[in-house]
Amino acid sequence: MMLRNWNGCLAGCLLAAGALAQAPAASRDAAHYKEFNLLEREIQEEDARDRARAERKGVAFKPSERKPEKRLTLDLTRLERPRAKEEFALLGHLPPKRQWWTGNCWCFAATSLMESEVLRQSGREIKLSEMHTVYWEFVEKAREFVRTKGASLFDEGSESEALLLRWKQYGAVPESAYTGLPGGTAVFDQGPMMEEALGYLNMVREGGHWDESIVTGHIRTILDRHLGAPPATVKVDGKDLTPREYVRDVLRINVEDYVEFMSTLEAPFWTKAEFKVPDNYWHSTEYHNVPLEDWYAGLRQAIEAGYSVAVGGDTSEVGYDASEDVGIVPTFDIPGGYIDQAAREFRFANKTTGDDHGVHLVGYKRMGDRDWYLAKDSGRGGQRGVPGYYFYRDDYVRLKMLTFLVHKDGVRGLLARFAEKAAADPAAKSARNEVSGSTGRRGRGGGART
Secondary structure (H helix, E strand, C coil), X not given: CHHHHHHHHHHHHHHHHHHHHHCCHHHCCCEEXXXXXXXXXXXXXXXXXXXXXXXXXXCCCCCCCCCCEEXXXXXXXXXXXXXXXXXXXXXXXXXXXXXXXXXXXXXXXXXXXXXXXXXXXXXXXXXXXXXXXXXXXXXXXXXXXHHCCXXXXXXXXXXXXXXXXXXXXXXXXXXHHCXXXXXXXXXXXXXXXXXXXXXXXXXXXXXXXXXXXXXXXXXXXXXXXXXXXXXXXXEECCEEECHXXXXXXXXXXXXXXXXXXXXXXXXXXXXXXXXXXCCCCCCCCCXXXXXXXXXXXXXXXXXXXXXXXXXXXXXXXXXXXXXXXXXXXXXXXXXXXXXXXXHHHHHHHCCCCCCCEEEEEEEEEEECCEEEEEEECCCCHHHCCCCCEEEEEHHHHHHHXXXXXXXXXXXXXHHHHHHHHHHHCHHHXXXXXXXXXXXXXXXXXXXXXX
């Protein structure tokens, strides 16, 4: 079996190489090495972060030595591409917000999606608190850490679905009620908080101190110190509301209305299955698994119909250029016509595609014979070029994006097809039976706990 797989991969590579060799030279992307330097603004931001960390520890600040980094890149001068976000058919969204020194892209993307959903459904612009969701996600991660005797991942990453779980469990609040920046802190920096939390959890593991209430209580003490204690109520029009009431009565968001899609050969198509990455630490099986062509068509049709989409995937490619704001797949990686289910799966299996980053797709543009998407990006790379945005071409979405989250009305056709296929396919029925006893979105962590 291993030999057959290797022969298949080799054949695919030779076919792709042959296609590239036959392509006109003008249509091929040119590769070259380039030295990348931090911008002066970026150096100042890093120094400010490191100085604050040194002061917190009571040690002298020593600026980091920085050298240019030589990386393989491609020549983008001949690329036909958007240059400004105004070129896109824009979907309603709030201005980009930086995540700074955190790994909370999942929450910034999903929160941005929910802000857009409030705007789409009611016309109201409400800036929501990312850190309220992040706070409670850390509490639930600590709870799972205890339940699994230290086997579960505890870090800053997660999946967009975690926002739905935490909103159902703990609600949400506006940013004005909870910034996650106590004591006049200017920007997010979770490095010191994670160092303290992981140090404590390592002690828990080494000592076998598996008391859930004690561990989660201590983690909350650490979170309170670094993020601030979340409010028990928020005041709206003179009335005190709990965060869950705020979601129900003010935002009027029903988390059950949102669905997730993936496309992987690891599970039967037209079934719900687990997205097998470390950040899905609760092993959710709420992902609708569909073939790549259906996955991509559903995403594009949702955006064309006016529904923005939160996506997660890989952002570590040669064709992902922060200074140029673009995410594309160069021909020397794989020609666009050869991007298919196997090519996508091959990269996920050999870990050259990872679940790196989450962004919010808020615009669409057809340019020539290509689709382009406007990605609202909270990450550091997104602050170059057009601040807070990236431009993703269709090949990058098809090859490197792994999952998307959207309101169910945006994918009615795909959901109907999913139901039809699942009902008719014996393999799908068998897979449904296998996951019927799993926790999914509505299981572990689904009810309010204090």
